Each structure stands twice: as structure tokens, then as C-alpha cells.
Amino acid sequence: MAIPNVRIPSRQLYIDGEWREPVKKNRIPIISPATEEIIGEIPAATEEDVDIAVEAARRALARDDWGSTTGAQRAKYLRAIAAKILERKSELAKLESLDCGKTLFEAAWDMDDVAASFEYYADLAEALDSKRKTPVDLHLDSFKTYVLREPLGVVGLITPWNYPLLMATWKVAPALAAGCAAILKPSELASITCLELGEICREVGLPPGALNILTGLGPEAGAPLVSHPHVDKIAFTGSGATGVKIMTAAAQLVKPVTLELGGKSPIVVFDDIDNLDLAVEWTLFGCFANAGQVCSATSRLILQESIASEFLERLLLWIKNIKISDPLEEDCKLGPIVSSGQYEKVLKFISKAKDEGATILCGGERPQHMKKGYYVQPTIITDVNTSMEIWKEEVFGPVLCVKTFKTEEEAIELANDTKYGLASAIMSKDVERCERFTKAFQTGIIWFNCSQPTFTQLPWGGRKRSGFGRDLGEWNISKCFLVLKWPQI
Ligand SMILES: NC(=O)C1=CN([C@@H]2O[C@H](COP(=O)(O)OP(=O)(O)OC[C@H]3O[C@@H](n4cnc5c(N)ncnc54)[C@H](O)[C@@H]3O)[C@@H](O)[C@H]2O)C=CC1
Ligand SMILES: NCCCC(=O)O
Ligand code: NA
Numbered sequence: 001m002a003i004p005n006v007r008i009p010s011r012q013l014y015i016d017g018e019w020r021e022p023v024k025k026n027r028i029p030i031i032s033p034a035t036e037e038i039i040g041e042i043p044a045a046t047e048e049d050v051d052i053a054v055e056a057a058r059r060a061l062a063r064d065d066w067g068s069t070t071g072a073q074r075a076k077y078l079r080a081i082a083a084k085i086l087e088r089k090s091e092l093a094k095l096e097s098l099d100c101g102k103t104l105f106e107a108a109w110d111m112d113d114v115a116a117s118f119e120y121y122a123d124l125a126e127a128l129d130s131k132r133k134t135p136v137d138l139h140l141d142s143f144k145t146y147v148l149r150e151p152l153g154v155v156g157l158i159t160p161w162n163y164p165l166l167m168a169t170w171k172v173a174p175a176l177a178a179g180c181a182a183i184l185k186p187s188e189l190a191s192i193t194c195l196e197l198g199e200i201c202r203e204v205g206l207p208p209g210a211l212n213i214l215t216g217l218g219p220e221a222g223a224p225l226v227s228h229p230h231v232d233k234i235a236f237t238g239s240g241a242t243g244v245k246i247m248t249a250a251a252q253l254v255k256p257v258t259l260e261l262g263g264k265s266p267i268v269v270f271d272d273i274d275n276l277d278l279a280v281e282w283t284l285f286g287c288f289a290n291a292g293q294v295c296s297a298t299s300r301l302i303l304q305e306s307i308a309s310e311f312l313e314r315l316l317l318w319i320k321n322i323k324i325s326d327p328l329e330e331d332c333k334l335g336p337i338v339s340s341g342q343y344e345k346v347l348k349f350i351s352k353a354k355d356e357g358a359t360i361l362c363g364g365e366r367p368q369h370m371k372k373g374y375y376v377q378p379t380i381i382t383d384v385n386t387s388m389e390i391w392k393e394e395v396f397g398p399v400l401c402v403k404t405f406k407t408e409e410e411a412i413e414l415a416n417d418t419k420y421g422l423a424s425a426i427m428s429k430d431v432e433r434c435e436r437f438t439k440a441f442q443t444g445i446i447w448f449n450c451s452q453p454t455f456t457q458l459p460w461g462g463r464k465r466s467g468f469g470r471d472l473g474e475w476n477i478s479k480c481f482l483v484l485k486w487p488q489i
Pocket of ligand 3: 030031032033098099100188189190191338
């Protein structure tokens with residue numbers, strides 16, 4: 001099948017409503033994960049650019065055209081952005097696929113979700129107008145008051161490469177809906193579509209400084225944002241190690257953070273499932289969608305012993321249907337890993353599992369027919385014990401590890417045997433059992449008889465080392481981007 005052509009725009013940093021060259025004029029090459037070739041470059045911001053962007057954001061908040069807008073006025077901008085995303089959907093999906101290696105089909109799906117998130121937060125921005133001032137009855141004649149909801153201020157949004165524009169949108173849309181001024185720092189591994197969001201904001205006339213986009217390296221562009229005294233909050237999605245650094249730096253200024261730090265999520269399959277093939281399909285989707293580079297990937301399969309061999313046989317049959325190819329081929333089901341560093345990391349996890357005595361039931365290597373690119377076969381690992389690295393650590397690649405159980409208690413213990421607490425899934429037709437698991441699972445997200453569906457209306461985030469705070473839903477806007485005040489009147 002022909003691979004579609006797409007031109008990668010050459011951009012600068014998006015600051016104060018304009019394209020601006022980084023002060024140090026540095027640029028970072030874009031390396032195609034599918035071909036390993038350099039296909040473009042992005043600007044690399046440093047501390048100096050962060051200072052300029054923070055000033056622009058502060059000016060936006062002080063100006064009436066952004067700082068005094070109603071929610072309804074901000075909703076118009078958000079809806080205009082959503083419309084432009086849909087207008088450019090096919091091009092943006094191709095750019096996303098080129099940049100991070102996700103299949104074109106999944107990238108197009110992401111663009112729909114991006115537009116839907118902007119629409120959703122437009123509705124919430126409008127709804128904020130009636131909630132801005134909430135009277136509180138003190139039952140006193142001498143004191144009267146109300147609670148006021150105001151935008152938190154200048155917010156720093158630091159995002160990863162696995163859903164580049166979607167993860168940015170999950171933070172940008174609520175921040176703008178709330179009336180904050182934002183500085184987005186996307187991942188250096190996939191920034192193309194986030195820069196196009198800058199162009200879209202320019203085209204829809206978003207007031208200068210309301211959103212600024214600084215591409216660049218984590219320590220050079222992300223860290224100065226976190227430690228900047230005039231950035232009032234940091235919302236972050238990414239690795240646990242970087243999350244710890246961000247929380248530590250923010251603590252020096254008592255700056256609030258929300259952290260979404262991934263996981264090692266379980267999918268528990270009981271022998272009473274109605275449709276074995278459907279359960280197999282969800283298991284594969286739950287672990288291999290986006291080549292496993294999903295923070296909520298259900299990468300620990302916990303399988304009832306009585307159906308284990310039949311289930312694994314079907315998994316092996318289904319896995320053969322996964323077409324591995326250039327992600328821009330329309331029928332591709334599994335593209336490459338985002339970068340050479342991540343590719344090496346995934347292969348190292350697999351070889352360590354082997355060294356520790358686990359069995360590689362299938363996959364485990366580069367697919368023979370892909371001569372270039374960071375491709376890894378879909379991999380299933382059995383004979384795993386709970387002290388192995390492959391059971392405990394997030395791989396962020398197409399790697400599923402399997403353990404069996406006999407009783408419900410044992411399944412719960414295995415499911416919760418992790419430092420993480422983002423998501424979990426249970427496959428069973430017994431509704432009461434599913435309810436028991438809802439209580440037992442120590443995670444923020446719980447799926448019944450499926451894995452991964454995500455809804456803009458529902459809070460997204462974890463417990464334990466998966467972080468705290470929530471993306472999505474109305475809780476996000478009220479808890480992360482608004483601040484409460486009350487005056488005595
Ligand atoms: N929770 C999730 O959705 C994600 C989890 N990960 C996990 O993280 C691992 C490593 O991936 P990386 O790309 O290295 O993730 P990372 O956590 O280092 O990168 C995420 C973002 O943080 C920025 N960053 C890095 N260091 C920073 C610092 N000191 N201060 C401020 N910002 C900083 C990066 O530039 C990027 O924008 C993956 O293998 C995976 O296990 C990666 C991406 C997403
Ligand atoms: N389906 C969206 C997953 C988001 C994440 O990996 O953070
Ligand atoms: Na890239």
C-alpha cells in the first residue's frame with residue numbers, strides 16, 4: 001500500500017502569539033522511528049526562552065482580552081481550535097504518525113479525541129460563568145460572603161510523546177477553559193503536532209500569550225519552567241523518575257503539581273467469560289495498542305488457571321494477525337517504538353526477563369521483515385514470578401507478562417502487587433464479582449470486560465506511584481486550574 005506524503009512544517013517557538021527563534025538558536029533533529037532518518041527539526045528552548053514565555057503569559061493575564069474574558073468567550077476560542085483540528089485532521093494524523101510511530105489509524109482516532117476534548121472544555125468554560133461566584137449563607141446578619149473561583153494563573157504543562165497532541169490537549173484545553181495562561185512543553189521526541197497547535201491558535205486569534213509552546217529538552221526547557229517563580233502550577237504526564245524531579249523542584253517554591261506517571265496495570269481474566277475470543281482481543285488491545293506505549297496499558301495478564309492454556313493458544317493465534325509495518329500504511333496494526341533509546345530499553349527488559357528465568361512465549365525480537373526502524377515484535381512472557389523486573393516495572397513497549405491464579409483472593413493479591421495504581425481491568429460475566437474488584441483494585445481507572453476505552457467526562461489519573469491529581473472531567477478544571485477565594489462583604 002502507498003505511504004502518504006506529508007510535509008513537515010518548519011517552526012519556531014510559539015510565544016506571545018508569534019513564532020520566535022530560540023534565544024540560543026538551538027534546534028533538535030526529528031528522527032523518524034520508522035526509517036531512522038532525520039526528517040526535520042524542532043526549536044530547542046532554554047531558560048532564556050522560558051523567561052520570555054512566562055512574561056508573555058503574565059501579560060496575557062493582565063490584559064482584558066484574556067484576563068477579563070468570560071467562560072463563554074473562552075469557549076469560542078476552544079470551539080474554533082476544535083474545528084481547525086478537524087479541518088486538518090488527516091494531515092495532523094500523518095504528522096503524528098511520522099513523528100512518534102503510531103499507526104495512522106490510531107493517530108486519526110487521537111485527532112478526533114483532541115477535537116472532542118476542546119469541545120468538552122468549551123462546554124465547561126461556559127458552565128463556569130454561572131459558578132464563578134457562589135453565595136454561601138453564614139446564617140449571620142453581621143457577615144456575608146461568597147466563594148469566588150478564579151484562574152490559578154500561569155501554568156506549566158509538561159507532556160510526553162506517546163499521545164503527543166492528545167496529552168497536550170488534556171492539559172491545554174482545561175487550562176484555557178479556566179482562564180489560565182499556559183506554557184506547554186511537549187516531549188522532544190514528538191513535538192510536531194503540538195507546534196501545529198500553535199499555528200491553529202494563531203489562526204483562530206487566541207489572544208497573544210494565552211498559550212505559549214516551548215519545544216526542547218527536559219532539563220533545558222522543562223526544568224526552568226518548573227522552578228520559575230512566576231509559574232503557579234505544573235501539570236505533568238511522563239515517567240516516575242521525572243515526576244519525582246518535578247515534585248522535588250516544585251516543592252522548593254511550594255508550587256502545586258499534578259502528576260500522571262504511568263503504571264503496570266493488571267488485566268484479570270476469569271474462566272466464566274462468555275466470549276473467549278473477545279477477551280483475547282481486548283487483552284491484545286490492552287497491551288499492544290500504540291505498541292504498548294500507553295500509561296494505562298494492561299501489561300500484566302492474570303489468568304485463571306483452568307483456562308490458561310486455551311487462552312494462551314488463542315492469544316498466539318490472534319497475535320499472528322497483528323500486521324507490523326510502516327505506521328503510515330493504512331492497515332498497519334503495530335508500528336515502531338518512538339526512539340532508539342526506548343527501543344533499546346524495551347529489548348533490555350525482554351533480555352533481563354530471559355536472564356531471570358522467564359519464558360518468551362512469542363516475539364521478543366525485531367521482526368525479520370523490518371530492516372530499519374525501531375520495531376519490536378508483540379511479545380508474551382510466561383513463567384514469570386513476582387520478584388522479576390518484568391512483573392514490576394513499566395516497559396512501555398509491546399510486552400505482555402502472564403501469571404495464573406486459582407482463587408479470587410489470589411487474583412486480587414496479584415493485581416495489587418505493584419507500586420503503581422493507574423488502571424486495571426477484569427474480564428468476567430459475574431457482575432457481583434466485578435463490583436468486588438472495583439472495591440479491591442487499588443487504581444483510579446477500572447475497566448469491566450474491556451481495556452483502554454477513555455472518556456473525556458471521566459477523571460483520568462492514578463494512586464500510589466502512578467501519581468495524583470486528575471486529567472479530564474470537571475474535577476480537573478476545578479481542582480487543577482482554578483483557585484478559591486472568599487471576601488467578607
Ligand atoms: N505516564 C506516561 O504516559 C508516560 C510514561 N513514560 C515512561 O517514561 C519512560 C521514559 O520516557 P521519557 O520520554 O524519558 O519520559 P520523561 O518523563 O523524561 O519525559 C516526559 C516529559 O518530561 C520532560 N522532562 C524530562 N526531564 C525533565 C525535567 N528534569 N524537568 C522537567 N521536565 C522534564 C520531557 O522533556 C518530556 O516533555 C518511558 O519508558 C515510560 O516508561 C513515558 C512517556 C509517557
Ligand atoms: N488512551 C489514552 C492514554 C493516555 C496515556 O497513555 O497517558
Ligand atoms: Na519523533
